[in-house]
Structure formats: C-alpha cells, structure tokens
Amino acid sequence: MIKLITQKLINKPMKIVYFVHYYPPHVGAGSFNTHKIVEYLSKYGHEVRVICQGDHGKNVYMGDIQKYFIPNVKVHYSNPAVKNPFNIIISHFENLAKYLLKMRKSFSPDIILSQYHAYHFASVVGGYLSKILKIPHIIRSQDIFLNSEMYSFPINLIYKLSFTRVFKSIQSSNIFYVNTSEMKEYLSKLKKLRNVNFKIHPNGIDTKDFFPFKNQEDLKDKYGCENILLYVGLLSENYALHNLIKALPQILESHKDTKVLIIGDGPSKKKILNFVNNHNLKEQVHLLGIKPHGEIPYYMNNCDIGIGLLIYKNYLRYVIPVKCLEYMACKKTYITTACSTDLIKDNDVGLLLSNNYTTNELSNKIIKLIEDKKLRRSLGENGYKKIYNKFRWEMLMDYFNKDLMNSLQSKERTE
Numbered sequence: 001m002i003k004l005i006t007q008k009l010i011n012k013p014m015k016i017v018y019f020v021h022y023y024p025p026h027v028g029a030g031s032f033n034t035h036k037i038v039e040y041l042s043k044y045g046h047e048v049r050v051i052c053q054g055d056h057g058k059n060v061y062m063g064d065i066q067k068y069f070i071p072n073v074k075v076h077y078s079n080p081a082v083k084n085p086f087n088i089i090i091s092h093f094e095n096l097a098k099y100l101l102k103m104r105k106s107f108s109p110d111i112i113l114s115q116y117h118a119y120h121f122a123s124v125v126g127g128y129l130s131k132i133l134k135i136p137h138i139i140r141s142q143d144i145f146l147n148s149e150m151y152s153f154p155i156n157l158i159y160k161l162s163f164t165r166v167f168k169s170i171q172s173s174n175i176f177y178v179n180t181s182e183m184k185e186y187l188s189k190l191k192k193l194r195n196v197n198f199k200i201h202p203n204g205i206d207t208k209d210f211f212p213f214k215n216q217e218d219l220k221d222k223y224g225c226e227n228i229l230l231y232v233g234l235l236s237e238n239y240a241l242h243n244l245i246k247a248l249p250q251i252l253e254s255h256k257d258t259k260v261l262i263i264g265d266g267p268s269k270k271k272i273l274n275f276v277n278n279h280n281l282k283e284q285v286h287l288l289g290i291k292p293h294g295e296i297p298y299y300m301n302n303c304d305i306g307i308g309l310l311i312y313k314n315y316l317r318y319v320i321p322v323k324c325l326e327y328m329a330c331k332k333t334y335i336t337t338a339c340s341t342d343l344i345k346d347n348d349v350g351l352l353l354s355n356n357y358t359t360n361e362l363s364n365k366i367i368k369l370i371e372d373k374k375l376r377r378s379l380g381e382n383g384y385k386k387i388y389n390k391f392r393w394e395m396l397m398d399y400f401n402k403d404l405m406n407s408l409q410s411k412e413r414t415e
Contacts, residue, residue: 013045014408017099017129018113019092021120022142023052023075028234029322030142032293033203034115037140039070040397048073049107051099053091053120054080076103092121096129109135110408116141116170123169130172136407139170140177140201143319144187170196174407177201177400180340182318201400202342203322204393209294210329212384213301219261220302223286226257227370230303232296232323235266240311242268245275247363248284255370260285263299300330304376305369308336310362312355324350325391328383333376335365342390349383 018038022030034050041048048070054077076098078091114126116139123139130137170176170187175197178184184198219228231241244260251258262272262285269287276285291299300306306327309316320343327334327350334350337357344350351365369376 012405013047014110014404015107016041016046016048016111016113016404017107017109017126018048018050018115019095019122019126019129020050020052020115021088021092021117021122022115023050026052027290027293029203030115030117033142033322035070036204036206036393037397037400038073040393041401042070042072044401046072047107049099049103049109050075051095052077053087053095054078088120092125096125099129100132109133111135111404112137113404114139114169116144116176117166118143119166121166123173124166127169127172136174137172138175138177138404138407139173141179141183143315144178144183173197175199175403179203179320180318180342182340182342186318199403201396202391203320203325204391204396205322205325205329205387206393207329207387210297210300210326212331213298216301218302219299223259224257225259227255227259227305228303229258229260229305229307229366230263230299231260231307232263232299232326235262235264235268235272237268237271239268239309241307242272242275243310243359243362244307245272245279245281245285247359247366248281249279250359250363251366251370252284254367258284258370261299261303262287263289263291263296265290296326297330300326300332303332305366306332306334306350308334308350309339310337310353312337312353312357325387328380328391329387331380331384333369333379333383335362335369343386347379349379349386351379 018034020034022028023034023038024031038048038050050073052075076095078087078094078098112126112130112133112135114123114137116123126139127137170193173196176187177199178187179200179202181200184200187193187196188198220226229244231244233239233241235241241262248258248260272285273287276282288299306323308321308324308327316337316339318340320340321336324334324336324339324343335353336344336350337353338355344352351369353361353365
C-alpha cells in the first residue's frame with residue numbers, strides 16, 4: 001500500500017518555472033540542451049514556463065519558430081532591446097518582476113529550475129523566487145567557470161563582479177547538477193560548498209535525432225572528394241579553427257581529395273576566409289554558414305572525421321562538448337584537445353591532441369585517421385556504445401525527473 005502511494009506521488013505532474021539564459025531561437029549547445037530538457041519534462045506530463053532573456057543577437061537561426069513548440073510549455077522572453085553585457089543581469093530581474101506581477105496568479109509552480117552559468121543571473125533569480133514561494137530550487141549547470149581570456153577588460157570587470165553573486169546561488173539550492181565528474185570534484189572541495197547536494201547530469205543526445213545513416217556518400221558525390229573533415233560551431237579565436245586551416249596544406253600533400261566543411265558563423269570568419277584565399281584553398285574549404293540543428297545529423301553522417309576542440313584551456317577539462325556527443329551518436333570519430341575524461345580518455349572514442357600541439361601534430365593525426373579506416377570504425381563504434389550507455393537523453397531525464405519528484409515529495413513530508 002505504501003509503495004502504491006509513493007508511486008502516485010512520483011507520477012504526479014508538476015508545475016515548473018524554468019529560468020534559463022539560452023532557449024530557441026538562440027542557437028548553440030546551451031539552447032538546444034535546455035530545449036531537450038523541457039521537451040522531456042513535457043513528455044512526463046509536467047507544465048513548464050520557460051523564462052529566458054530576449055537578446056537573440058547574431059548567432060540565431062531564425063527558422064520556423066513553430067518547430068520549437070512543445071505541449072504544456074510556454075516560453076516568455078525579456079525585452080530584447082537590452083544588449084550585452086548588461087542583459088545577463090537586467091533581463092533576468094526583468095523576468096522575475098514579470099513573473100511576480102503578471103504570471104504568479106495564473107501559474108503557481110511546485111518547483112523552480114534554473115540554468116547555472118558563470119555570470120548569467122538565471123540561477124540567482126531562481127533562488128530568489130524559490131525563497132519567496134518557499135518551494136524547492138534545482139539548478140542545472142551549463143558551465144562553472146568565468147573564462148576571462150575571452151573578453152575585454154570592462155566586460156571582464158562586470159562579469160567578475162557578477163560572478164560572486166551567481167556563485168552563491170549554488171549554496172541555497174536543493175540539488176546542484178553539474179555536467180562532469182571533474183566539475184563535481186572541483187566544487188565539492190570548496191569550503192563554502194561543502195553542504196551542497198551535488199549530482200552529475202551530463203549533456204546528452206537524443207538518439208532519435210542523431211544516429212548512423214545508411215547512405216553516407218551524398219556529400220562526397222557533391223564535392224567530388226574521398227575524405228570530408230567537418231567542423232560545427234562558433235567561428236572564434238577561442239575555438240582555434242584557424243589551426244585546422246593552417247594544417248590543411250600539409251594534409252593535401254598526401255591526400256588531395258580532402259575537403260573541409262565548416263558549419264557556423266562568428267568573429268573569425270573573415271580571418272579564415274583570408275587564409276583560405278591567400279593559400280588558394282577555395283576548392284578545399286567550404287563555409288556553409290549556420291544550419292538548422294535538424295540538418296546537422298546529415299552532415300555528420302556524411303563526414304569521415306569530426307573536428308572537436310582545437311584549443312586547450314584549463315577550464316575545458318571540465319566540459320563535454322555537445323558536438324563531440326553528436327559525432328559519437330553518428331558513429332563518427334573526432335579529434336579534440338583535452339576535455340572531460342567522462343567523454344574521452346586514452347583515445348578510446350577519438351584522438352586527443354596534446355595541450356601545446358603543433359600544426360604537424362594536428363595534420364599527422366588527421367592523416368592517421370584518413371589512412372586507417374579500421375581505426376576510424378573502431379573509435380566510432382566505441383563512441384556509439386558510450387552514447388548508449390551514458391549519454392542518452394531518455395536515460396538521463398528519467399533520473400532527473402525522479403529527483404525532481406523526490407524533492408517535491410521531501411517538501412510535502414516536512415509540511
């Protein structure tokens with residue numbers, strides 16, 4: 001009898017307010033991960049109000065917004081007129097005020113979710129609302145570090161001042177989900193966070209979206225080549241894609257039928273184009289711009305080698321790049337600098353570059369994968385198995401949903 005009562009509590013649909021800083025039509029891993037989490041919460045029968053900042057910026061695919069529609073989910077954005085760097089703070093407080101003044105009467109949540117980021121205030125306002133409504137607050141990390149190397153001094157100053165307040169939001173949470181074991185180990189050692197309930201909830205992949213295609217020769221036929229290297233992501237100095245272009249002439253010496261396809265946009269686009277033009281690589285390098293996320297599996301299945309991270313930074317060893325998960329789900333291997341060992345170690349699913357790798361090292365490892373098809377297949381198979389065992393959204397969200405229910409159940413027992 002007790003078991004039946006408990007099961008009914010666990011299966012009871014909830015009302016959830018979810019404060020985030022990225023959501024479609026924004027593009028990027030943070031946006032698509034949040035959308036996938038919300039999609040699964042809806043499948044479990046929960047009602048969700050997603051409250052997001054409204055500055056869509058340039059890195060947006062403004063496709064059919066209806067394709068992002070999910071039953072039982074409504075999305076509210078802040079005023080997009082406020083631009084960075086101030087919208088990382090102002091927009092979230094604006095959304096909190098809107099909820100308290102307009103939405104609170106019509107939507108009374110059982111639980112608050114928020115998306116943690118080193119300097120966005122989604123988790124901060126989530127914590128405030130949790131205290132006001134006296135309901136549980138669950139935080140899921142997008143990342144944990146402030147990468148000061150990415151920004152100018154004035155912006156860094158703003159971010160560093162905000163970081164302290166954002167970091168404190170962890171302390172009052174009921175559960176703080178981190179993405180990797182390295183994140184958990186690092187944060188658990190901090191004296192101020194010794195009482196935080198840390199759990200690991202990595203970024204995942206929906207294997208109904210990313211999976212191996214039977215036909216993988218379309219792009220080779222289109223571009224008339226034998227080998228395709230694929231990069232998907234932001235074109236930025238901080239991602240060092242230019243290192244791949246610099247290594248290409250050496251690769252072409254022994255493998256002329258090699259093409260590089262680049263999906264994305266960003267501040268390094270002009271630099272990449274200049275290098276391509278100056279070294280007569282127009283026929284080998286194709287910048288395809290931003291593509292709808294639903295088209296990415298096609299390109300990944302039609303490539304031979306994926307390009308992951310091409311720059312080493314200390315904070316990257318705490319992360320799992322979503323594009324690497326996507327390659328793995330399509331049974332493709334990839335080359336990357338060091339990231340979380342939860343994802344890759346001992347070259348089990350791809351090849352690791354050394355922290356201070358040279359152009360020769362990058363080109364030699366790409367050539368190794370081009371020439372050794374058996375190795376490519378083996379690494380791809382290993383990656384596919386790891387996705388199934390550790391990174392499927394279906395499995396990850398089942399655990400996540402049970403934790404949400406248990407948090408609510410614990411609150412009900414104490415009242």
